[in-house]
Structure formats: C-alpha cells, structure tokens
Amino acid sequence: MADSAQAQKLVYLVTGGCGFLGEHVVRMLLQREPRLGELRVFDRHLGPWLEELKTGPVRVTAIQGDVTEAHEVAAAVAGAHVVIHTAGLVDVFGRASPETIHEVNVQGTRNVIEACVQTGTRFLVYTSSMEVVGPNTKGHPFYRGNEDTLYEAVHRHPYPCSKALAERLVLEANGREVHGGLPLVTCALRPTGIYGEGHQIMRDFYRQGLRLGGWLFRAIPASVEHGRVYVGNVAWMHVLAARELERRAALMGGQVYFCYDGSPYKSYEDFNMEFLGPCGLQLVGARPLLPYWLLVFLAALNALLQWLLRPLVLYAPLLNPYTLAVANTTFTVSTNKAQRHFGYEPLFSWEDSRTRTILWVQAAGSSAQ
C-alpha cells in the first residue's frame, strides 16, 4: 500500500459487514477512507441497505458467505489490501451451542488469517472484545484499567473463551510471511459494551419497558461501573487502525487496543437510561429492588428452563448466571494507547453519541408499536 493515496485505490474487505458494528464500519470507510477503490462486504446475512451503497464512486461488492467455510473466505480475501474482521457470534444468552460459537469465532478467524497468508493480504484488523480480559469468573473489578493493567483473565463461558483464543491467533499471526514474501501485520481492537444505532439489546430493553408500562426495575447497584463506547467511534478506530497499520507496522503490529471515547462511566442500567429516559422510560429504585441472592436464583432458574425447553423452543432471556455476573462486576477502561500509537481521537462527542442513539431508540420504539 506504499503508493501515494491518490494514485493507488485499495481493496478493503469487511467481514460481518452487515452487523451492528460492521454496518457502521462499512459506512465509515465509504465516508472517510479516500484510498478506497473497492469495498467488499462479507456476511452470512446481507442487508438490503447495501444496494443503496452501490451508486457511489467506490465499488461495493456484497459477498454472502460463511467465515467457517475456508474456501469462501479465501475467495473474498483474494486481492484485498486490508481485512477488517468483525464477523462473529455475539451470544451470551445461550442461543447458540458452545461448539457453534467456537466454530464461528475461532475457526472463522483462523480461516481469515490463513486466507491472508495464502493470498498475500498483508493487513488485518480484528474486532476483539473487552471480554478477552474480563470480567473474570471470580468477579474481580477492572477499574479504569488499560492494556497493560495486570488482571487475572479467567473465563469459562464459550463467548469470552472464543474471543480470547481468536485474539491470540491474530496477534500470533503478526509477522507471518504471506504469499509474495512480505510479512502479515495484525492488530486487535477491544471494544467495551458498544451502544448506538442498531444496538439490539438496547432496543430489547426499550421494548421491555414499554411492555411494563414505561417502567424498568433496577437489578444492579448504581456503584457498579460498566465501560461503554459509541459504535461510531468504534468504527472510526477500525478505519484509522487499518489506515495506519502499514505506516506504523513496527509499532502497531501484534498490538491490542481498547476502544474508548468520552462516554461516561455508569452502571449498565443507568447508562442505558441516558437514552431510555428521554424516550419515556423510568428506572425504578435507587437500589436493586431484589436481593442479589434472589437474582442469582432467578438467573439459575432461567438457565434451567432454557435447558429443559431447548428441545421444544428457544428460551433466551437477558438474565442468566453469566449476564448477571458480568453486569454486577465493575469493568471500565481508561487509556490513550490508540491515540499514542495511531493518532486515534473519538470522532463523536458524548453529547452527539447520546443524541444519535436517542433518535434511533425513538424510531426503533415507534416501529415496535
């Protein structure tokens, strides 16, 4: 990619490009990557909105494919200069089996790496997750930590296990020789809880509140802080990391970066109310309305019901032992590593991020009526 930006037009591939984050990455590339000549959007489920993107100056190629199919990945990667790999199974609610989560998140990532090596693609940005670090199974808080903070990353749940393994594969692949003899350059970005337009869990909370007459009931102490980051800023960090990865390969290659912005540190529920409150919902209780032991019991009951009902119907409520433990453990980051390494600054202020999200929730809610 050493030629001048104006001369050479580059080919980018975004896996998972029709997902919550992926769509924002696709749109951000089209708006803010002047070197883009072709944008390949690879996803198991292609969105109809892709058609509207095909009228612009950049060639947009929609590829329906499965990252677990190595040949489909290789065909999509062949000829790409940069791969942004966001495709993944984001499931902490027991919808997919542990085997499927591993197959998509780990084997799918392995397939992307091998495709880069075989076809000569040199730059790979991987969407990792805060969950690679924690919260751990011991409930240890991670308070305003950074990429160098010592923390016992202990996981049992299939999702964080799969993200940790996939991230390790990506970082270990840094420096491997690709077809053509040059080294592969990789980095991994670790978003905390992403919010913004398209966040389905936020929409589910809103609809749950509407069903309960405008009320949501506090389950987590307000003192438990959870890091959150606006999807537009996560997308921007991906675009910037992909752009700088060649020029700063020695510094960025094999590195991890938390995704951060100016979103305030709050409990998961209080943070959600920044958007659900202006949409008419109220969070009942200054303290959790139920004792923690009862929440633990209800979460375990949900897990039992899910297991019993699985042959008949998928029962996957928000509350389960894992989501309760995560929600109840402080996990916030405070870092500027991405700023130091590749000049990242959030593109959207907290105020702008909040306004955009509120407008989306209102639209999503009205469509639910």
Ligand SMILES: NC(=O)c1ccc[n+]([C@@H]2O[C@H](COP(=O)([O-])OP(=O)(O)OC[C@H]3O[C@@H](n4cnc5c(N)ncnc54)[C@H](O)[C@@H]3O)[C@@H](O)[C@H]2O)c1
């Ligand atoms: N949502 C968050 O809060 C969050 C936080 C940190 C990291 N992440 C990571 O960001 C990435 C995107 O997450 P998201 O929240 O946008 O999830 P999402 O489910 O909205 O998007 C994932 C996309 O990947 C696609 N996909 C899934 N399996 C596939 C397969 N086998 N082959 C091809 N495409 C496949 C899906 O169709 C979907 O479009 C994931 O890797 C996730 O681990 C998400």
Ligand SMILES: CC(C)[C@@H](O)CC[C@@H](C)[C@H]1CC[C@H]2[C@@H]3[C@H](O)C=C4C[C@@H](O)CC[C@]4(C)[C@H]3CC[C@]12C
């Ligand atoms: C029912 C209550 C206890 C309610 O408060 C549960 C909230 C729970 C569904 C969410 C609390 C924390 C969320 C996770 C966190 O934001 C980070 C994540 C990492 C990302 O890679 C995937 C999503 C997630 C696991 C996210 C999922 C929902 C929560 C567990």
